[in-house]
Amino acid sequence: MKGTNIGEFEELILLMVGVMHPDAYGVSVKNELMQRTGRKATLSAVHAVLQRLQEKGFLNSEFGESTKVRGGKRKKLFRLTAAGSKVLNETRQTRNQLWDEIPKVALSSIQH
């Protein structure tokens, strides 16, 4: 099914939007991503992903108040949709399930 699977970076951004509710917009998501995960992303990359997620229906958005800092341009604030939180849940469950099924031996026998 096209659109219901999301990539790792998409998942991360989706999580960020959830974490930062209700202040998630381009710059803040980018900065938060940097702070929390240490991952550097360009603004346009973040925007592209936000846009894509919205098209897939995992996010919706509305314009915030305009501020001076941004040259009078309004922020576009993103929020998780039901579908968004569902897809996050599903990925989490899939991962947990897979974690549980890895035998102990496999983990302990990893040689460092």
Added chain:
Amino acid sequence: MAPSPPKFARRFLHWHCDPELLEEVEGDLNEEYEAVFAEKGARKARLFYNMEVFRFMRMYKPRKRIKTLNHIDMYFNYLKVAFRNLSKHKAYSAINIVGLVIGISCSFLIFLYVKAELSFDQFHTNAHKIHRTQHIYSFMNAQAGPTFKERYPEVEDFVRVHPWFTNSRVTLADQQEFFDDMYMVDHNFLDVFSFEIISGDRETPLNGPDKVVLTESLAKKYFPNQTVIGQSLKTIGWGNREYNLTVSAVIKDVPFNSHLQFDFLVPFQLLEDDPRITIMESWVNDWVATYLVLDEQADVRKLEMAYDDLWTEHSGLDPGDETIRIMPLDKLHLHSAYLEVDYAQQGNISQVRIFGAVAVIILLIACINFMNLATARASKRGKEVGVRKVMGAYKKQLVIQFLSEAFVITFIGGLIAAVMVYLFIPPLENMSGLALTEFLSTPLALILPFLLIVLFTALLAGAYPAFVLSAFQPAAILKGRSGGNSKAGWLRKGLVVFQFTVSVVLILAAMVAYGQMSYVKSKSLGFKPAQLISMNYGNSQGMRQKWNMIKAELEAMPAVTDVFASRMLPGDNAYNWGYKFEGYTEEPHGEGWAGYYLGPGAIEGFGMELIMGRGFAEEISSDSNAWVLNETAWKQAIERYGDLWKEPIGKRIEYYTTNSGDWHMDKVGTVIGVVKDFHHHGLQEAIEPLVIHNAPSGNILVRVREGEVQSTLADLEEKWEQFGSINPFSYRLIDQHFNRLYVQEDQFSQLILVFCGLAIFVACLGLLGLASFTAEQRIKEIGVRKVLGASVRQILWLLSLSFLKLISLAVLIAIPLGFILTNSWLNNFEYRISLSWKFFALSVLATGIIALFTVGYHSLKAAMNNPTKSLRYE
């Protein structure tokens, strides 16, 4: 506070970014930009901004502004409106269509003509490598070609052509006789030139002294319904030697666009094998045409220079002016006007250019009509534009609508023009002697350029009105004001001025061309060409023996007033040889003068005037060595050889010729008369100084009484048999023979006259439309004026004045322009009319009258209108 981000990047962002995303993206960018600025400074911040804007390109999506609409229906609506407009304004439509038909058909016909002229000699596969070499005043010696090939590796091959046996007698096995054009050519002629062999020996058709190659139509003429290959025939060549030949191959007919024109080919070897030909090895006799095949890197200039050395080396003489020209094949037809001698019919590049310009002008005038009428009527269409815009039409859609209207009209015009072209191709082919469509390989090659011209015309004519009309402000129009048309008004005036400038120049050019041609025809030629019949006897020995009998027979005919013989006819070219005048001692064999050959009684017979002395007389035997000079020659002799020559009668002239470099005296005699200058060339060329020989053979000339030329010709043909000539009866009328020198110029000026007429006609059509429109637009104003007491004459003046102003301006521009153009054309003629003020006055008057009539008709109609009619709805 950070400075504002880089402008260019910002604009770039605005351009590429989806407008729905623009606000958030730009906002975020600004925020980050300020953050980076605070942290790292201006330079880094700008860099960041630029980079990010560039990276945002990843979100670029092609913009879909108009969501899907049903376009097809809209286009049908445009067409419907276009046709409604056409039928509603029939007069305008007619003016537009007639103008476009004339414009398109003229320019297409001229296009074909130009293309045919440019197609000369392009059909040879090697066309870019083949070059002709010759001197400006003479051809080539027979050794230059082989020597070039031997010495210079860049000369891949050479072909010699001996093109002088035109009208050669051919006798078939069954004694049938024909007269056709023979070329004597080197054996590789058909390898170098791409004349296609249809049957027979494809490899070596010209190797061997008994081979002959015929063209297809000649083969059919000689041997109808027979196998052609292997047939034998005889022909007469150099020194009346008979060649017995066998047909080895048949080639396709020589296309009209080849500068080489022949009916059959025989091997050059026939000349090489002939022991009587002493000039084969000579370097000083230029008697054959030579073609070189050069490789792509060959330096033509270097080869031209090299000829000097080759010549000196082989002839042992001073190089002097032994320069040759090496001319690429593709330029031969149109760019050879500087050559003084040529065996090929030349084209004229300046005529091609002039016709090209005329084609563009006519098409342009027709397009201007369309533009002017369309913009003038804009106010009528204004409401439609307003309503369409209010209903949500984009400007682009309106542009498309008006363009498609232009296309409809142009295509209607194009269809009619196609018919016209079809009808006019045959007469034009007759007139120009070119096959206008033959060289086009497929019908597509004919249709495609035609469609392109139509398409181009539609765009040219339709583009401007489309943009003017679609730019109207709907609010202004619907409120009743016209949509700010003043710019269009200026342009319209400018275009009218342009049209009339062109018209005045064209009228002037047509009149000057006509004046010059009639001057040429009427100018005293120095002899009387009318009622003179010349017959070519050919064999000069035989003629001398039978002359007394012939003369007696002819003089007995009642219509004949004079009989004489002459080698040359006016219009023939003079030959240059060495003449040693009395008092000249520097060179042993004299200086070069042009020799001319007239018979006894010819000076009187042609009607030339003697300044002093007498002409050649049959009764005086010493006259066979006597000379007559023309006036120019006499004057030059005084100048060159001193006052001695002021009394020319009785002075000695020695005549020297050479066959192979060793000059010998051919003839010596005394001057017996000086004849007033007569035009031995056309009037394009100056009269040369001539030394006239007594040559009582070649042509028999008869002057007959007026009106009896045709009947005398019949009698002459009857008598011809008993004169014992080897030639069949053929005659020339001297006036026609002389006039053929102007045929090209004559045709050219006639054609130009026709095209000028058409151009002026189209320009007037436009003016007619514009005038009727103006009158119609001001109908209410005129009504009010009449009610308030204006007379018809005042109103007429009012309406005509605006056009008269434009036309006066056009005249002011046209006069100097016309002067420059016509003057440079007249400079081609040695004897020309002067440009008198009458031409200018007449052309201005003609334009003025034509314009006044066109404008006046509608103005008068408007002025005579009853005001109650025009004002009854107010």
